[in-house]
Every structure is written in C-alpha cells, then in structure tokens.
Amino acid sequence: MKLLIVGGGGREHAIAWKLAQSPRVERIYCSPGNAGISSIADCVPIQADDIAGLCAFAKESAIDFAVIGPEGPLAAGIVDEFEKLGIRVFGPNKKCAQLEASKAFTKQFLDRHCIPTARYQEFTDIKEAILAIGIYGWPMVIKADGLAAGKGVIIAEDQAAALSAIKELMSDKVFGSAGDKLVIEEFLTGIEASVLCFVDGKTIVPMASAQDYKKIYDGDKGPNTGGMGAYSPSLIFNEELENTIRNLILNPTLAGFMADGLDFKGVLFVGLMIGKDGPKVIEFNVRFGDPETQSVLMRLDTDLLDIMESVVDGRLADQQIKWSEDRTICVVLAAGGYPGEYSKGDIITGLDAMPEEILIFHAGTQFAEDDPETKIAGPEAVGNFSLAAAKCSPPSRSSVVTAGGRVLGVCARAKTSEEASAKVYQAIDKITFNGVQYRKDIGIIVE
Numbered sequence: 001m002k003l004l005i006v007g008g009g010g011r012e013h014a015i016a017w018k019l020a021q022s023p024r025v026e027r028i029y030c031s032p033g034n035a036g037i038s039s040i041a042d043c044v045p046i047q048a049d050d051i052a053g054l055c056a057f058a059k060e061s062a063i064d065f066a067v068i069g070p071e072g073p074l075a076a077g078i079v080d081e082f083e084k085l086g087i088r089v090f091g092p093n094k095k096c097a098q099l100e101a102s103k104a105f106t107k108q109f110l111d112r113h114c115i116p117t118a119r120y121q122e123f124t125d126i127k128e129a130i131l132a133i134g135i136y137g138w139p140m141v142i143k144a145d146g147l148a149a150g151k152g153v154i155i156a157e158d159q160a161a162a163l164s165a166i167k168e169l170m171s172d173k174v175f176g177s178a179g180d181k182l183v184i185e186e187f188l189t190g191i192e193a194s195v196l197c198f199v200d201g202k203t204i205v206p207m208a209s210a211q212d213y214k215k216i217y218d219g220d221k222g223p224n225t226g227g228m229g230a231y232s233p234s235l236i237f238n239e240e241l242e243n244t245i246r247n248l249i250l251n252p253t254l255a256g257f258m259a260d261g262l263d264f265k266g267v268l269f270v271g272l273m274i275g276k277d278g279p280k281v282i283e284f285n286v287r288f289g290d291p292e293t294q295s296v297l298m299r300l301d302t303d304l305l306d307i308m309e310s311v312v313d314g315r316l317a318d319q320q321i322k323w324s325e326d327r328t329i330c331v332v333l334a335a336g337g338y339p340g341e342y343s344k345g346d347i348i349t350g351l352d353a354m355p356e357e358i359l360i361f362h363a364g365t366q367f368a369e370d371d372p373e374t375k376i377a378g379p380e381a382v383g384n385f386s387l388a389a390a391k392c393s394p395p396s397r398s399s400v401v402t403a404g405g406r407v408l409g410v411c412a413r414a415k416t417s418e419e420a421s422a423k424v425y426q427a428i429d430k431i432t433f434n435g436v437q438y439r440k441d442i443g444i445i446v447e
C-alpha cells in the first residue's frame with residue numbers, strides 16, 4: 001500500500017516510523033515532513049493546510065490510505081475532501097473536528113450528555129464577557145473558542161488580567177476569528193492527565209496511558225508550550241481510575257457521538273483534570289497528541305496500519321491491540337527562547353551513533369541545503385532509524401539544522417522507568433545545538 005502522512009512534527013515522525021514496520025506498506029509519503037522523517041518516507045513539500053494541493057498529490061500518486069496528523073487540516077475538512085476522491089483516510093470529518101475547533105461546541109456537547117466538565121458560559125459580545133469577569137471566582141479561565149495553536153487559553157489571576165485577556169481576544173483579535181466567541185470557565189484543581197483513544201464511530205478503545213508536560217520549565221513552571229515531554233504508562237492511572245473514566249466519560253462520549261450523528265473515526269484525545277470529586281473533561285482534541293504519541297507508539301506491539309484500517313472500516317471491536325510492558329520516555333529538545341522568539345538554522349550535532357533502545361523523533365528540523373540561512377554544512381546522520389525497514393530511498397546526507405521551536409523528541413524504551421530515564425538523559429548529553437533547552441524532570445510526577 002502507498003500511504004500519505006500529512007504533517008511534519010514529532011508526532012508524524014512517530015506515526016511514520018510505526019507504519020513503516022507494517023509488512024503491507026510499500027511506500028510512505030509525508031507532507032511536508034522534516035529531516036528525520038525523510039529517512040523513512042518521501043517528503044513532499046506541500047504544507048499540511050494546503051488541502052487542494054494535498055488532494056491533487058494524493059490522486060496523482062494513487063495514495064491508498066492517508067493519515068492526518070495536525071488539527072488544522074482536520075478542522076478545515078480534509079477528510080471529507082479525501083473521501084470525495086475515494087481515498088481512505090484516517091481522521092475525523094469536518095463535523096466531528098469541531099470537537100477540537102470549537103470549545104463552545106464541546107462544552108455544549110458535554111453538558112447535553114451529562115459528562116463531567118467545568119461550569120461555563122459562552123460570549124460573543126465583549127461587553128457581556130466583561131460583565132462576567134469573576135463569576136466563578138478566581139483564577140478565571142478565559143478561552144478563545146477557535147483554534148489558537150495552544151495559546152488561546154488564559155488563566156487570569158485578577159480583574160486587570162481578565163480584562164486585558166478579553167480585550168486581546170475579542171477586540172485586538174490576537175488569534176483572529178478564533179476569538180469571535182469566548183468561553184469562560186470555572187477553574188478546576190487537581191492533576192491533569194489525558195487519555196488517547198481509537199474511535200471507529202461505534203467503539204472506543206483507550207490506548208496505553210501517557211503523561212505529558214506542557215510547561216517549559218522543570219516543576220511545571222513558566223509558560224505553556226506544545227509539550228516538553230511525555231512518558232508511558234502514566235503513574236497517575238490505576239485500574240479504578242481507568243474504570244471511572246470509562247464509565248463517566250468515555251462511554252457517555254461515544255453514546256453522545258451516536259445520538260448527535262457524529263460519525264467519529266480516528267483518535268480522540270481526552271484532556272482531563274483529576275480532582276477530589278473525580279475526573280472532569282478539560283477539552284477534546286481530535287488527533288494524536290504530541291509528544292504523548294511518541295511515548296505511546298513505542299509501546300505498541302500491533303501493526304498500526306491494521307488498527308487504522310479497522311477504525312476507517314468500522315471493525316475496531318474485532319481488532320486486537322497489544323501494548324508492551326516496557327516503559328518509555330520522550331524528552332523534547334527545544335530551541336533557545338521557545339515558546340517565545342527562537343532562532344532557526346542552528347546545526348544539530350550528535351544525532352548519529354545512538355544505541356538501539358533510543359529513538360529520535362524529529363519535530364522542527366530540516367537539511368542545511370534546504371535552509372538558505374545556514375552557511376556551514378557537513379555530514380551528519382539523522383538518527384537511529386532502519387532504512388531497510390522503511391523500504392524507502394535514503395536521504396542525502398548533510399547537516400541537519402533547527403527549523404522550529406520544538407526540535408527533537410529523544411525517546412528511550414526500557415524495562416523500568418528508572419532505566420528509560422537514565423538512557424534518555426545519557427543520549428541527550430551527546431546531542432547539541434545552539435541554545436538547546438529541555439526539562440530534566442520528565443517521568444517524575446509534578447503536582
């Protein structure tokens with residue numbers, strides 16, 4: 001089969017790596033991909049939000065199966081467009097993608113189906129939103145309704161902060177039309193956790209648990225990021241909590257999808273706050289999370305293509321899914337300054353000669369020759385990936401340089417979490433680029 005993976009981050013690298021192990025995969029294309037992905041897939045320079053371009057490419061190249069990584073194209077309806085062309089595609093359609101693309105849509109869904117979540121109100125009028133400042137006490141949670149690349153939620157500590165957040169979102173439009181509507185919520189306390197699930201419209205199957213770290217600094221300090229690391233299985237989950245989540249959240253969510261005519265096919269990410277009065281839904285995402293995916297897929301012992309096809313065909317209930325007992329950990333190396341302004345084009349060294357139990361999933365990387373700003377070039381491998389397994393032509397060898405805020409996800413797999421953690425940080429010691437920053441407490445519970 002010929003596959004197309006849409007996206008170009010660490011998540012897509014992990015998906016490509018896992019799919020390349022399937023004996024039925026002949027060739028993988030990835031658009032746009034990155035330097036690391038090019039060792040297992042043919043990277044096609046079409047951006048993930050260029051739906052017309054992706055449709056044309058998929059048709060020309062006779063793609064048999066497509067996998068959509070990021071939320072942008074899902075929200076814009078890429079799945080509906082691929083389906084119109086008769087191309088099988090893994091991911092929810094536009095209607096279902098509203099569960100990520102509109103926070104108000106999700107809050108209404110949760111309330112309608114009595115699924116535990118924070119109390120909320122939605123506003124399209126700035127004057128009314130200002131009058132609602134403090135209605136649930138402090139701190140106050142203010143959310144842009146639409147997609148805002150993980151930056152549309154403000155936790156305001158006081159009146160002045162709330163007022164300026166509302167103005168920025170609704171009148172300055174810092175996130176464009178995403179701020180046309182606001183959701184104001186009660187602040188929840190507890191431990192944050194998430195559950196990734198496969199959903200085929202009638203069956204929901206949680207994956208192995210994982211814990212991710214959103215804040216830039218150790219001890220969960222500093223601003224939010226796209227995610228600075230993850231480990232699996234999560235130390236927060238146990239059987240009792242998993243059962244509670246299944247009964248109070250996952251099953252009613254699936255029943256809600258069916259009642260509302262949402263034929264959800266793909267991955268549902270359920271963001272939770274586990275507090276004294278049980279788990280509550282913070283949000284849904286309609287795709288694999290990054291970097292939880294890296295830590296989870298490394299433990300998957302079943303062919304991912306089999307699972308994805310069973311989701312698309314509505315056969316998930318009959319699909320076996322096996323997880324390894326091993327522990328995995330993924331630590332993100334980010335560019336200096338991230339999540340604020342950061343530099344690009346810095347040469348990355350130390351990526352070659354990694355032991356077998358280390359995998360490096362690339363996020364913001366590219367080859368020096370593709371980056372006009374880089375002056376020096378030299379030979380450098382792109383990590384520990386088997387080209388033979390991938391059945392694709394090897395990339396041209398040249399320097400790999402930074403091209404994004406989150407640059408690499410260094411991942412290890414071992415029998416115990418202590419071993420996995422030791423291995424990952426030993427591997428990180430060998431990798432350098434200008435300004436590199438990473439968290440040293442991934443794998444440790446932070447409360």
Ligand SMILES: Nc1ncnc2c1ncn2[C@@H]1O[C@H](COP(=O)(O)OP(=O)(O)O)[C@@H](O)[C@H]1O
Nearest residue numbers: 118141150151152153185186187188271282283
């Ligand atoms: N009601 C809430 N109470 C406490 N913290 C919240 C609440 N809603 C969101 N947060 C915090 O803000 C973060 C981002 O909110 P979320 O709804 O997940 O938006 P997004 O991921 O789209 O930015 C959450 O991970 C959580 O830490």
Ligand SMILES: [Mg+2]
Nearest residue numbers: 150271282283
């Ligand atoms: Mg979130």
